[in-house]
Amino acid sequence: MQAHLKQTYNYAFLDEGSKKEIRRTTLKAVAIPGYQVPFASREMPIGRGWGTGGLQLTLSLIGDQDCLKVIDQGNDDSVNAVSIKKLVQSCTEAEVTTDSERATLIQTRHRIPEVPIRADQILIFQVPLPEPLRMVEAKERKTKQLHAEMDYSGIWLRLYEDIVKWGKISIGADYPALAHKRYIFAPSPIPRYDLPKLNRADGLFLFGAGREKKIYAIPPYTDVEPLAFDDYPFEVEHFDGCTCRLCGSNDTFLDEIFDETTGQKFYQCSDTGNCQKRQEKRHTP
Amino acid sequence: MTNANAFHHVHDTRKLYRRLLDSMARPGKINDIADLLRGVPETCPCSPGTYALAQTLLDQQVSFYYYSQELNADDAERAIEWTTGSRHTASDAADYWFIDTSPEIDEIDSIMQSVRIGTLTEPEKSATIALHVRKLSGADDLTLPMILRGPGINGWHLLSAEGMNIEWLRLRSERNRDYPTGCDFVLFDDDGQIAALPRTTRIERRGF
Amino acid sequence: MGYVAVTGGQKAIEAADRINQWYRIKDAAHSLETIEIEKQLRHLTDRVMSEGGLYASEYAALAIKQAEGDLCEAAFLMRAYRSTLERTYESEIIDPGQMRVIRRISSAFKDIPGGQMLGPTMDYTHRLLNFTLENEQAHVLQELLKEQIPEFDTNQTLSFPKVAGLLREQGLLFPPKSSGALFDITRDKLTFPAPRSAKLQILARGETGAMTALAYSSMRGHTTNHPTVGELRVGYVEVTIAYPFDSSESLCLGELMLTEVETINAFERDDQGDVKLRLGYGLTFGQNETKAIAMAILEQGLETKGETPSQDEEFVLLHVDSIEANGFVSHLKLPHYITFQSKLDVLRQTQKLAESEKTETPKE
Structure with missing residues (x-):
């Protein structure tokens, strides 16, 4: 049963105050590539951890002239992708598509489309765990400090220990990378195969973590370097x-x-x- | 009765935001917002650019500081407060600055000294300056040509401005010395063109 | 096919929606009236309002019906609805000392000014299934109870002085810590160390079970934190805002039912060398007594230093929210085959390395 959102709810679901906050945060995120900018993050009509960060970004951007593509694991027809598209359609007049080249906005979970993102497109990532240093430090207060001081010795040590133990770096997806030679960031659980697509690209990449309440961005033509050692280079699948x-x-x-x-x-x-x-x-x- | 052409607080703010985001993601890229400015009420005591940017960015959650020599600054402050719910505040506490007429050099200096630049732990707690200039151009044809480099720019990008004192650039680079702290600029001109200079952008004066 | 993303996603969702509706209604003689939920499942409604952070009993009842009684889901519906509402006013400070009380107890003193007032509680009702409820005649019972319950004048406001006030007058209590500028957890992302007002807000809409478990851990094993309930009161308070055209006047918007708990904790010495008792504070929408007590315990725990989980503010504050915890745990139902594929690839490469190491090692 489909609720009649159009009558009862705002355009693009969120109230204008919420959209403004997301927009202000996004502009800051673009100005500080890879830095996780905190935002209030509203509860959405889909589960926390089911793409609410990406969805809030999409709703803060979308207008009736837009054409939206939503993918989950690369798949347009995955049920969660369909559910997100359905929600956006119920509160806007935006068109939807499966063709990444037709889309103006693409919301994704765990993949970057094969065809490179153009300058007139925005790719929006759903991010479950935005803090790349969480694997070495549990406390938010401390990881914030580590980023401030650019103290990344912990995560480098973790990679080194991996090599000692396994002969290679054992991180699969969500491989940490350095943005604009300053911040280590989590690219969301995309495969390593997709990570080089973030480096000096034509398109804008926005990352939204709803439950963890962070927004960050990789602007076009920004250096994105996967963490690796000279003798143990970064490898894709x-x-x-x-x-x-x-x-x-x-x-x-x-x-x-x-x-x-x-x-x-x-x-x-x-x-x-x-x-x-x-x-x-x-x-x- | 509502005017169908009036600046729409849902759709026009969204359109402006998309162009502003594009300009912020591609420093120096000029976007045209003239079509949106036509909806700004004629009685508005600040410039249409300031009005539209204020409607897009401000609400109860943030504060602003308005600067103007020529126009009646008090009226403008009040109008922005009433229409957005945002608070006019002391300059060193403001989240957003709107500079509607070009200040003298010593005033530019005092503005840039009081602008918040955030901290290493919270670089986002910095101010954004919306600066009204006479004209912007993507060619080398105005008094202040700038070569831009940094994230968002493929190699280099040319932006030139008229009615923008070079002092802004000197003081900007001084305040933005310790990245990630710094302030971000949004430039807008009389013709409804906007461009942005985020803190990551390095600016060379042409001919230096 | 094995573990492949569902194709025909759109059809699948629509079908699931229909089947869900079918299961909700297939054995129903009549559709559940939301007013029945609101008026007869008071504690459920209260809990959904409290965890949803939205005081709207009619909507809470609707959410409960829609969620088919799934409490977390109902609280979530309330939160998602709340996201769409503008925050136009800030209410004036409410003084629960002025509460129109329906229940009020103190475990610290036998006699308190105004007396103990048991009010509506199941605390002393034996937990025996009451089979007469199966065939209850509401109007008969209403008539019977009307005769048995002494009529009290509803116009007369039953308000009592606060027990904590008495202790404070006698110099036995530290004054409450200042909350500083009001932080709004729905408008700003929490940063650590968290301001006191943010801590209280998070706990006030925290999940009852999670908070009770953490408070229990704090009382039982991890600290010697066994507070005394100085006062627990349940009742109605007025919500007012400053009159928009004249801020010296107030405008009453209506009444809220609240549960307020003040616990008395260990005494301590402050910076000035004064020795006094510390007060823990719990406040929830509706009648949610266990949660309010748990909140007072957790709130006090966070004010003290120590190594136990309930004294760690990131641990407590980031994990008591029902919507966040449920969302993330349940998101594991979504496909993860890209990450899994990536992991498999690393595993296979590592296996190759391990194999080549084996063959390189000379056998004895």
Whole structure:
């Protein structure tokens, strides 16, 4: 049953005061790349931890002229992505799309689309844990101090210990990186494969952590360097020789899938919108 | 009766914000907000640019400081307070500055000395200065040409301004010396063009 | 297929919505009236208002109906609704000393000015299932109770002096710590050390179970914190704002039901060398007595230094919110296969390294 938001609720759900606060915070975030700017963070009609930070950013930006794409794990049709799109549609007249090249705003959880973000687009990340130093320090008060003093020895030591123990850095997704040679930031749980796309890009990247109440940003053409050692360089995920069984691509991020009946392992594009377009291209002579 | 062309507190503030965000993310990039300024009431005692930026950025949660020599500053303060709910405050406490006419050099100095720049732990507790200039241009054709570099800029970017004292740049670089502390500038001109200079932007005077 | 994101997401959500509605209503003889929830499930309504941070009993009842009795979900509905409301006024300070009291007890003194007043409580009712409720005739019971309960003049305001006031007059209590400028946790992100007003606000809308558990830990094992309830009062207070056109006058917006608890803690010596008792403070919307006591205990715990969990302000304040805790724990239901894929990749690379190390090591 769909609640009639249009009559009962504000344009873009939030009251204007809330939007202004998010906007002021976002402008500050853009002026200090990678720094987590605190904001009040309203409770949204979706769960805390289910994309409320990204959603608040989207709602502070969106107008009827916008075209919105929402993905979860790269997938437009994932239920949470659909749910977020549905909410935005219920309180705005904005159009929605699965085509990342048509979108003006893209809200994402855990992926960056394969086609690079353009200057006229904004990519909005849902962030569960915005503090990259949390893995070495539990207290917010202390991590804030560490950032202030640019004291990043703890996290470097953690990476070094990883190498001693495992022979390589064991961080999978959400790989920490340095923004504008000043702040270490969490890129949200995108795969390492996506991290280099943040470096000196054409588009603007906004990060919203609703439960942890932080907004941060990577402006265009900003240095983003994954933490690594000279002799242990940063590595992205390996898909050596694997191809997508739907579009045949061998240069995209792939999901590993098991066939229920045969137990056979195969691969499929994680970016479903892009995969769809490639399939269409393959089938048009 | 409401005027359909009046500045809309939901849609026009959002449109202005999007252009401001674009300018902030791409320092020196000029965005045009002239279409939005047409809705500003003619009786408004401050400039349309100040009015529109104030409606977009201010509410009860933040404070502002208004500076003008020519216009009636008290009326403008009052109008901004009434329409936004924001409080006019002492200059060294203000979150947002609106500088509607160009001050003398010693006044620029006192403004820049009292502007909040945040702290190392809380660099966001800094002021944003909205500075009214006569004209902005992306070409090398006005009295104050600037070469910009830094985040948001692919290599370098040219911005020039008319009616902006060079003293602003000198004092800005002085206050913004210890990144991440510093203040951010929003420039707006008589024709409804805006550009931004966040604290990360390094400015060279052309011909230095 | 194995663990693949649901395709046909839109259809799936709509179907889930419909099935959910079906389960809600399929065995119903009549649809539950929200007024029945509001008037007959008082404690549930109070708890939802308290954790939702919105004093609106009709909406709380609606939220409970919509959430099919899921308390956290109902509180969450209230919070999300609250997000859409402008904050236009700040109320004037409420003095619970002026409360129109319906219940008021003190465990510190046998006799208190005004006397103990048990009021509505289940504290001394035996926990035996009352099977007569199965076939209750509301109007019969109403008539019966009307005769049995002594009629009191509702126009007469029952207000009592505060027990803490007596202690303060005798110089036994430290004055309350100043809250400083009012911090609004719905408008500003909390930073640490948290201002006192922010701590109290977070606790006031904290999750009852979480707060009770933490307060229990503080009393039971981790500290010797066994406070005495100086006073617990439940009743109605007026909410006023300064009259917009003349701030010397007040405008009454209505009444709130509150539970207020003041606990008396250990005595201590302050910087001036004075030895006095410390007071703990709890205040909640509605009749939420255990939560109010837990709040007073936690609030006092945060004012003292020590290594126990309940004295750690980040630990307490960041984990007692129902909406945040529920949201993050339940988000694990969302797919995580990108992060998992990334982890698998690191694991496989590490396995390769480990294998090559094994073969390199000469066998004895």
